[in-house]
Amino acid sequence: MQLALISGFLGSGKTTLVTALAKNLVEKHRQKVLLIVNDVGEIGVDGQLMKQFDTQVYELYGGCICGHLPNLIHILQEAPEKYPVDHVLVEASGIAKPSNFVHTIIKYGPETMKTKVLALADAQRWLELYEVLEPLLESQIKSAELIIINKIDTVTSQELEQVTKAVSDLNPEAQIIKLSAYNQDDIAGLAEVINHV
Amino acid sequence: MKHTGKELISKVMRHEEVPRVPWVPFTGVHAGFLKNYAADEVLQDADKLYESLLEVVRLYKPDGMPICFDLQLEAEILGCELQWAKDAPPSVISHPLADTDEIPNTTISKNDGRLPLVFDVTKRIKKQVGDEIAIYGLFCGPFTLASHLRGSKIFMNMLKNPDYMNKLMAYCTEIALTMVDFYIEAGVDVVAPVDPLISQISPKHFNAYCSENYKKIFKRIREKGAFSSFFVCGNAIKNIEVMCQTGPDGISVDENLPMKEAKEITDRYNVAIGGNIPLTTVMLFGNQQDNMKFVIDMLDNLSHKNLIISPGCDMPYNVPAQNGIACAQAVHDPEKTRKFVENYKKVDDIEDIEVELPDYENRTKPIVEIFTLDPVACAACTYMLAVWEEARKELGSFAEWGDYRYNIKEDIARMRKLGVKNLPSIYINGKLRYDSLIPSKEELINEIRKA
Numbered sequence: 001m002q003l004a005l006i007s008g009f010l011g012s013g014k015t016t017l018v019t020a021l022a023k024n025l026v027e028k029h030r031q032k033v034l035l036i037v038n039d040v041g042e043i044g045v046d047g048q049l050m051k052q053f054d055t056q057v058y059e060l061y062g063g064c065i066c067g068h069l070p071n072l073i074h075i076l077q078e079a080p081e082k083y084p085v086d087h088v089l090v091e092a093s094g095i096a097k098p099s100n101f102v103h104t105i106i107k108y109g110p111e112t113m114k115t116k117v118l119a120l121a122d123a124q125r126w127l128e129l130y131e132v133l134e135p136l137l138e139s140q141i142k143s144a145e146l147i148i149i150n151k152i153d154t155v156t157s158q159e160l161e162q163v164t165k166a167v168s169d170l171n172p173e174a175q176i177i178k179l180s181a182y183n184q185d186d187i188a189g190l191a192e193v194i195n196h197v
Numbered sequence: 198m199k200h201t202g203k204e205l206i207s208k209v210m211r212h213e214e215v216p217r218v219p220w221v222p223f224t225g226v227h228a229g230f231l232k233n234y235a236a237d238e239v240l241q242d243a244d245k246l247y248e249s250l251l252e253v254v255r256l257y258k259p260d261g262m263p264i265c266f267d268l269q270l271e272a273e274i275l276g277c278e279l280q281w282a283k284d285a286p287p288s289v290i291s292h293p294l295a296d297t298d299e300i301p302n303t304t305i306s307k308n309d310g311r312l313p314l315v316f317d318v319t320k321r322i323k324k325q326v327g328d329e330i331a332i333y334g335l336f337c338g339p340f341t342l343a344s345h346l347r348g349s350k351i352f353m354n355m356l357k358n359p360d361y362m363n364k365l366m367a368y369c370t371e372i373a374l375t376m377v378d379f380y381i382e383a384g385v386d387v388v389a390p391v392d393p394l395i396s397q398i399s400p401k402h403f404n405a406y407c408s409e410n411y412k413k414i415f416k417r418i419r420e421k422g423a424f425s426s427f428f429v430c431g432n433a434i435k436n437i438e439v440m441c442q443t444g445p446d447g448i449s450v451d452e453n454l455p456m457k458e459a460k461e462i463t464d465r466y467n468v469a470i471g472g473n474i475p476l477t478t479v480m481l482f483g484n485q486q487d488n489m490k491f492v493i494d495m496l497d498n499l500s501h502k503n504l505i506i507s508p509g510c511d512m513p514y515n516v517p518a519q520n521g522i523a524c525a526q527a528v529h530d531p532e533k534t535r536k537f538v539e540n541y542k543k544v545d546d547i548e549d550i551e552v553e554l555p556d557y558e559n560r561t562k563p564i565v566e567i568f569t570l571d572p573v574a575c576a577a578c579t580y581m582l583a584v585w586e587e588a589r590k591e592l593g594s595f596a597e598w599g600d601y602r603y604n605i606k607e608d609i610a611r612m613r614k615l616g617v618k619n620l621p622s623i624y625i626n627g628k629l630r631y632d633s634l635i636p637s638k639e640e641l642i643n644e645i646r647k648a
Contacts, residue, residue: 010349069477070513071285104477125353132355135435136397 008120031086119144202260206331210424220528225266261331272345274310292348334380338392339369396431411443441466451509471505485523492527517633519577550610557627563648566599
């Protein structure tokens with residue numbers, strides 16, 4: 001079982017991305033996927049969608065940010081028996097720091113699970129948000145093995161270059177992928193990378 | 198001279214030396230867990246909340262305690278929809294100011310939303326235990342409240358629309374000041390704004406939008422004769438200094454913050470600091486020894502002046518009761534606990550001994566076995582053993598009884614063979630029946646009769 005933990009600020013496109021990625025993994029790679037999101041309402045998940053995608057969807061909840069982690073661990077511990085899947089896609093809370101989650105997931109999640117940490121950077125807003133939210137965004141980028149710069153279709157090549165440089169300076173070791181979560185080819189490319197954890 | 202918990206908290210908040218570091222468990226919905234009430238029950242039923250809080254007092258021996266830990270109280274009144282859960286506080290799922298730049302002018306009254314429940318229980322708890330235990334009144338800090346109302350737009354507003362942001366923060370600060378007045382009227386000793394989102398923003402933006410507002414809040418609390426504690430979640434190390442500069446009596450931090458480093462800053466400002474037992478890895482998934490060791494290590498590595506031991510934030514709903522009891526034990530009797538943890542480590546290294554388990558399948562009567570660490574040194578074990586013994590006295594030869602202790606080699610071998618993971622536990626017919634919760638005598642007897 002492989003787990004991809006996707007962090008990124010609110011509105012950066014995490015929900016759109018994980019939904020598109022789940023669809024691609026199911027349809028093109030014939031994989032079973034467990035999707036763990038912050039707000040089921042946002043992707044309009046219902047029985048029809050679950051049936052169509054053959055995908056289990058669960059929602060994290062719990063007052064303060066701290067409340068999500070116990071719920072996530074609980075779902076992951078049940079996963080091998082209750083929902084045997086190939087892939088778990090976890091959309092972290094938009095204001096969560098992945099380093100809080102990763103260590104605990106690795107320690108208390110299923111033993112055979114491989115974890116990959118992804119960070120989503122919104123090409124349109126990242127530089128501005130960094131001015132306000134430096135502690136949070138820095139933590140998200142630095143924790144990631146793979147950085148996805150999203151919404152590339154909404155910025156100029158110069159703006160994209162600035163964001164790429166900024167995230168790369170924070171985490172030179174991370175792989176960077178630039179895409180639009182609405183572009184099927186981009187998502188297909190990401191799915192290939194995810195599958196080679 | 199023995200001090201009450203309330204006196205200890207007061208001394209810490211007045212920055213005096215204390216004979217013992219006090220402890221404040223943040224038992225929000227976890228209080229309900231102790232009485233088998235779901236999270237949504239305990240936040241919407243005054244009697245259940247009251248009953249649950251008394252159980253917190255009984256088991257955890259707190260020096261201070263919050264009435265509830267619900268950052269959604271004010272947001273709900275101001276128009277945010279909530280999503281309720283059985284094992285967590287509710288979450289805000291809509292933001293009434295997301296699509297308008299108008300600042301509301303609505304105020305809140307004591308009779309709005311769930312505030313009557315909160316203040317009713319505050320007064321009842323105050324009457325029952327308020328002479329001994331410091332009562333904390335928690336409310337949502339203005340920045341987090343602003344984000345509940347505005348949604349994620351708030352962060353771009355901070356950059357691009359400072360005028361709007363200042364007005365929104367002024368409004369949320371007025372709500373906060375109203376909550377301060379209500380709580381103090383209800384009799385709390387410590388008023389605590391809880392503002393998790395503060396950890397996400399830079400000190401520059403804290404100073405721009407939060408600093409002056411928080412100075413007003415802490416000034417109001419001080420003028421009205423109560424103590425204040427500024428709660429933040431996440432690694433707020435960059436903001437600890439600016440938070441201290443707003444004038445709280447104390448700050449409460451979570452596990453993401455390096456406590457020693459944070460205390461060096463708070464000590465410079467003579468501000469108390471509380472924290473920061475990890476919620477998931479220690480309190481929820483750890484065992485008693487993990488919790489005891491964490492608290493002992495804090496006591497050994499931090500100066501005791503201006504220090505309160507507490508969980509990093511609101512405790513997860515289903516933290517095993519013995520872990521909370523273990524923390525309390527470590528705070529109330531660190532010397533005994535230190536020896537207990539050391540001895541436990543040594544016992545852990547012994548070889549396996551051959552033991553024979555009862556034939557559970559072919560039993561002629563129920564087999565009721567209790568497994569404890571050390572019923573003298575371990576408080577949780579003492580409570581559970583007491584219940585088991587009462588049941589044994591009453592049922593007598595109706596059942597077969599076994600009492601096994603982790604400080605006896607043969608008993609350790611038995612626990613390993615049976616697969617006992619948590620201590621204390623009660624097994625009935627070889628199956629785990631109680632480990633996280635300590636049953637009442639009546640409940641245990643009923644279970645035995647059914648077995």
